[in-house]
Amino acid sequence: MTIRLVSLALLIAAWYVGAQFAGPRMLPEPQAVAVMMVDEARSGALAFNLGATLSRVAIAFALAMLIGSAIGWVMGRYRTADRFGDPWLIVLLNLPALVIIVLAYVWAGLTETAAIIAVALNKLPIAAVTVREGARALDRGLDDMAQVFRMSAWTRMRHVVLPQLAPYLAAAARSGLSLVWKIVLIVELLGRPNGVGFEIGTAFQLFDVTKILTYALAFTAVMLVIETFLVQPLERHVSRWRPKPA
Amino acid sequence: MSPAGAPNRLEVGRLEVDVRQKSFAAASGGKLDVIGGLAFSLGNGEVAALVGPSGCGKTTLLRIIAGLDRDYDGSITLPDHGRLGVVFQEPRLLPWRTLEQNIRLAAPAANDATLDALFRTLGLDAHRHLFPGELSLGLARRAALARAFAIEPDLLLLDEPFVSLDDALAMRLRDELAELVTRRPVTTLLVTHNVEEAIGLADRLFFLSASPARVIAEIPITRPREKRTAEELAALRAEVARQLVAS
Numbered sequence: 001m002t003i004r005l006v007s008l009a010l011l012i013a014a015w016y017v018g019a020q021f022a023g024p025r026m027l028p029e030p031q032a033v034a035v036m037m038v039d040e041a042r043s044g045a046l047a048f049n050l051g052a053t054l055s056r057v058a059i060a061f062a063l064a065m066l067i068g069s070a071i072g073w074v075m076g077r078y079r080t081a082d083r084f085g086d087p088w089l090i091v092l093l094n095l096p097a098l099v100i101i102v103l104a105y106v107w108a109g110l111t112e113t114a115a116i117i118a119v120a121l122n123k124l125p126i127a128a129v130t131v132r133e134g135a136r137a138l139d140r141g142l143d144d145m146a147q148v149f150r151m152s153a154w155t156r157m158r159h160v161v162l163p164q165l166a167p168y169l170a171a172a173a174r175s176g177l178s179l180v181w182k183i184v185l186i187v188e189l190l191g192r193p194n195g196v197g198f199e200i201g202t203a204f205q206l207f208d209v210t211k212i213l214t215y216a217l218a219f220t221a222v223m224l225v226i227e228t229f230l231v232q233p234l235e236r237h238v239s240r241w242r243p244k245p246a
Numbered sequence: 247m248s249p250a251g252a253p254n255r256l257e258v259g260r261l262e263v264d265v266r267q268k269s270f271a272a273a274s275g276g277k278l279d280v281i282g283g284l285a286f287s288l289g290n291g292e293v294a295a296l297v298g299p300s301g302c303g304k305t306t307l308l309r310i311i312a313g314l315d316r317d318y319d320g321s322i323t324l325p326d327h328g329r330l331g332v333v334f335q336e337p338r339l340l341p342w343r344t345l346e347q348n349i350r351l352a353a354p355a356a357n358d359a360t361l362d363a364l365f366r367t368l369g370l371d372a373h374r375h376l377f378p379g380e381l382s383l384g385l386a387r388r389a390a391l392a393r394a395f396a397i398e399p400d401l402l403l404l405d406e407p408f409v410s411l412d413d414a415l416a417m418r419l420r421d422e423l424a425e426l427v428t429r430r431p432v433t434t435l436l437v438t439h440n441v442e443e444a445i446g447l448a449d450r451l452f453f454l455s456a457s458p459a460r461v462i463a464e465i466p467i468t469r470p471r472e473k474r475t476a477e478e479l480a481a482l483r484a485e486v487a488r489q490l491v492a493s
Contacts, residue, residue, distance in 0.1 A: 141334065141336065142338060148330050148332045149330075149332075149352040149393070150329075151352065159340060159343060160340060163343075241342040241343070241379065242379065
């Protein structure tokens with residue numbers, strides 16, 4: 001913990017020193033960013049924009065994980081589905097995020113639905129590919145065991161299959177969360193009237209580096225809180241059965 | 247044929263096995279015959295042992311009886327409701343659930359008293375809240391036995407349940423298993439390559455040939471297993487050896 005704090009303090013110190021050389025227009029001092037953060041928080045703009053972005057992240061992430069994992073599981077279990085779905089996955093995986101976003105806005109208009117679908121479509125193939133690997137590695141012996149003891153479909157899913165997929169789902173969720181929020185910002189920059197991405201877009205036009213840093217850091221802090229208080233405890237719970245290294 | 251609605255009482259608990267042929271596709275093309283005509287039946291509560299060399303198709307036969315492999319020529323008739331208790335060669339416990347949860351998941355209908363008694367007989371009482379990764383192989387195998395008994399099966403299938411345990415532990419587990427099948431009789435099929443294990447537990451021995459497996463000798467043991475003396479076991483061993491040489 002101490003090392004982490006020292007490391008963080010060093011980063012801020014380096015920023016301060018850099019600000020002295022670059023000048024306030026290029027790189028404002030840390031305290032200027034802190035002051036703006038307090039101002040934005042007081043006016044309610046910070047909470048409003050963070051909330052808008054966060055809800056887009058949450059919905060797009062949930063959609064992509066749910067549908068992507070289901071597709072990945074089916075493709076990992078059934079060869080025909082795998083052969084059929086593979087070209088689609090490769091196309092989606094290799095389409096640049098920007099192309100998907102622009103096409104979604106052109107076809108569905110500058111709407112919330114278009115924005116969320118565009119983000120989810122970017123993340124979905126990655127979740128599918130990761131979970132497919134997990135489904136391919138499922139233990140046949142445990143499957144046989146579940147079958148001879150006539151476990152219900154629900155019991156099998158919940159107690160036999162999902163725990164085996166857990167590390168793959170965790171990997172997909174980890175990489176997914178950081179990817180999704182970056183893409184949400186682009187979607188907001190290109191076609192939404194609010195959110196962190198919109199604010200950063202406006203600040204960019206005004207060359208307001210203080211504001212860009214204010215919003216970027218505020219959102220990073222939110223993601224850090226989610227990682228520490230949601231993702232990590234969940235991972236610890238899911239892997240509680242693994243023997244701990246001495 | 248008994249008239250509909252009047253089940254034949256003598257047939258309750260009976261297992262009929264008739265596998266005429268079972269083969270796998272060989273990697274080099276062509277097919278590999280594993281079982282070449284295996285037919286026998288077991289009465290209610292009878293404990294039979296299938297003894298044969300490693301790789302003779304014993305596990306394949308158990309998979310067919312358990313309904314895990316349907317690609318064969320022949321027919322299987324399971325006792326009554328066909329509720330199966332299977333002990334695989336490896337314990338096959340869910341590593342992410344505790345020992346007790348493993349058993350309750352397989353046997354959701356089992357009541358606490360039955361489970362407590364099972365845990366006590368198998369010496370698992372102190373370990374019920376441990377995860378399988380924290381158990382020794384001996385304890386994990388006991389847990390697999392407990393799971394198979396917890397569902398109160400109509401047919402118990404055991405696939406070399408004591409392999410790779412040291413002799414003393416294997417013997418103790420064998421006694422515990424004998425106690426369990428004596429307390430609650432269940433039609434049982436034990437697969438093993440260990441003659442000692444077979445004559446200590448079974449009422450009937452079937453000896454299988456090397457692959458493709460068929461029955462080469464059948465030895466009934468009439469004496470109840472808890473009354474078998476050392477001399478009788480020695481005599482049985484001699485009989486087994488004689489029959490094997492003869493075939």
